[in-house]
Amino acid sequence: MGFKMIDDNAVFNKLSLAEQLGRATRLWRAVANRELAPLGLTYSRWTLLWKLKGLNDNVSQKNLAKALEIELPSLMRTLKQLETQGLINRHCCQSDKRARIVTLTDAGKSILTEIEGLILATRRDMLAGIDAAELRIFQKVVERITHNALNKLDDRNE
Secondary structure (H helix, E strand, O other): OOOOOOOHHHHHHOOOHHHHHHHHHHHHHHHHHHHHHHHOOOHHHHHHHHHHHHOOOOEEHHHHHHHHOOOHHHHHHHHHHHHHOOOEEEEEOOOOOOOEEEEEOHHHHHHHHHHHHHHHHHHHHHOOOOOHHHHHHHHHHHHHHHHHHHHHHHHHHO
16 A cells, blocks of 8 residues: 655645744754754754854853743753854853853854855745745734734733
8 A cells, every 4th residue: 555645735735824834944944954964063053153143252141041032951951062062162250150151162153154154045045936025024924923922921921
């Protein structure tokens, strides 16, 4: 008995908008992971390096976790891996000995140049066939959904 191939487009069209967004995110991440695998970087590692660069380096572990929207314990394993790879250093904060500061090493700064090239190429591939006007509308819609979700979460925390 043969297996019937699943028509991905038919399955995708039956998904809710939230499921479609989730699937698109997972697929984009899978493509990026495949492109960055030769650098020895997983999604959690390269996004942490990217965020650290965006925060202008020398960031506390606590603030880095907040910026990545993850819990501090989840961050610790990835930091250890990046430290083992020689891409970051961690040291005590001068003003608060309890806080640990994360800093990019020269190797970390160097690999970010490679990451940037691969990520920009991946972005171009993922956005192929989408014109600038469509992309602006999509970005506005995603921003609105994010804003609404954050407002909803804030409402429940009050």
